[in-house]
Amino acid sequence: MAKVGLVDRTIADIRLYMRENHLLPGDAFPSEASLSETLGVSRAVAREALRALAALNIVEIGNGRRARVAAPDATALSMIVDHTVYTRQLSIQQVLDVRRTLEIRTVGLAALRRTDLQAQELQAIVEKMFTCIARPDDLMELDILFHEVIARASGNSLYSIIINSFRVITRQTWHIGWRSRASDENRRENIRCHERIAMAIIAQDAARAEAAMVEHFDSAAAVLIHAGVI
Known part of the structure; x- marks a missing residue:
């Protein structure tokens, strides 16, 4: 349960990071290692949070490149x-x-x-x-x-x-x-x-x-x- 709570918090923190850094569709996040360090969580937690946001099409991940802000869709x-x-x-x-x-x-x-x-x-x-x-x-x-x-x-x-x-x-x-x-x-x-x-x-x-x-x-x-x- 603690991990689930941590992932949820990290999801919120990533969204806050997007807003504070004025990231727009197509803009890249820092590397997974850098992002996890900035948010104060492990890379595994940061990765899981990014995957959850990708499932909602808020973030694009994959193809060996850094995560990017996704364009809104339905x-x-x-x-x-x-x-x-x-x-x-x-x-x-x-x-x-x-x-x-x-x-x-x-x-x-x-x-x-x-x-x-x-x-x-x-x-x-x-x-x-x-x-x-x-x-x-x-x-x-x-x-x-x-x-x-x-x-x-x-x-x-x-x-x-x-x-x-x-x-x-x-x-x-x-x-x-x-x-x-x-x-x-x-x-x-x-x-x-x-x-x-x-x-x-x-x-x-x-x-x-x-x-x-x-x-x-x-x-x-x-x-x-x-x-x-x-």
Whole structure:
């Protein structure tokens, strides 16, 4: 128990070290020996603390180089969301409700803040979606990317992390929803809904973008209810 407490304290000390030394993503820590000496712990404890932070994607380790500050991503939050759904502490309906709330906001911001490059990326994704209608796995990945680009275009990196954290859950439910859209026309209409969202963002029409996103999530909820998922 003493070692666990020491590791926890060292984790906190490493995070404090990052802040006091103004370390940013990509910046390297001192060598393991130097860091352990600075923190007043053994190299084994320092190594275990760094590994724990690496599991949370706060630190990058490996390849024989010194540990570095990691860029923020959604991995840790995604694991939490997946775990709470798997253990039935959170339902798919609750996840969808949170996503709906967040994505109505992100799409409105994206319409106001998107760059020309992001607008072109959204348009290209929609065009690819139409060509992938017979390849559901590819289409699913494009669908996920579409929403992640919108989150990124919102200009708020926290929205991007949260939206990206839903990736695992989306991959678990997407094919169920796709099969529930039994006809080719129904499936094409789903892609056209993405197209309406993209066109509203490109036109920088926040109200139209939000309305299209509401339509999209209402449709997604309807097919999942029909499939008995929610």
